[in-house]
Amino acid sequence: MKTSGGSDAMKRRAGESAAETVEDGDVVGLGTGSTAAHAIRALGERVDAGVEIRGVATSFASRELAIEERIPLVDLDEVTGPDAAGIDVAIDGADQVAGGDLIKGGGGAHAREKLVDSAADRFVVVADPSKETGVLDRPVPVEVLASARGVVADAVRAAGGEATLRRAERKDGPVVTDNGNLLLDCAFGPIPEPAALATTLAGTPGVLEHGLFVGLADEVHVGTADGVRVLEP
Secondary structure (H helix, E strand, O other): OOOOOOOHHHHHHHHHHHHOOOOOOOEEEEOOOHHHHHHHHHHHHHHHOOOOOEEEEOOHHHHHHHHHOOOOEOOHHHHOOOOOOOEEEEEEOOOEEEOOEEEOOOOOOHHHHHHHHHHEEEEEEEEOHHHEOOOOOOOEEEEEOHHHHHHHHHHHHHOOOEEEEOEOOOOOOEOEOOOOOEEEEEEOOOOOOHHHHHHHHHOOOOEEEEOEEOOOOOEEEEEOOOOEEEEOO
16 A cells, blocks of 8 residues: 655655755664655665664565665664663654654555654654645555454444455465564545544554654655755654
């Protein structure tokens, strides 16, 4: 359920702008998706220029791109916990942005993305204007245990939504996440109170993680036709 949107140039401007916020010596969360990929490439250029950073990948795809760009990588547990360096900044995309609230998970990596993004001292979102909205209303990706698919779908229906199993595009069967789980895309229509829905989904047995990122964003870099708008929710 990857989202389409603004031009590649807009995404590149947003990614490059966010990459410029990274300082020498930082540990950086490396997000997933087409706009975050531009940030990773820009960080690779900075590494080539002598800037020392370490990256924490949020998915197989972001890890592969970071290796290609020669960005040194560390595991999340190496930089979190008592006396650890921590994550200085995470840069990640979004499927939809409303102020400081996001829907993520179009690429199916939102469980690890939320771990990394929430652990960072600063979370910078990169987006193009097509992702901005006044009220979140896209389907919310929910990662579930395979055996809990029906139970979670019933709970989503009780909460006013409709759950659809995400099917793979070039293979028979469902999408399987990097964690080995299934994805339900849950349509609720407009979501005027994302925090309340996030609490409901998080409390549903069988849900590993949902794609509502409520109040986590510190900055949103929106690439436009002629520059970048930086928003502080």
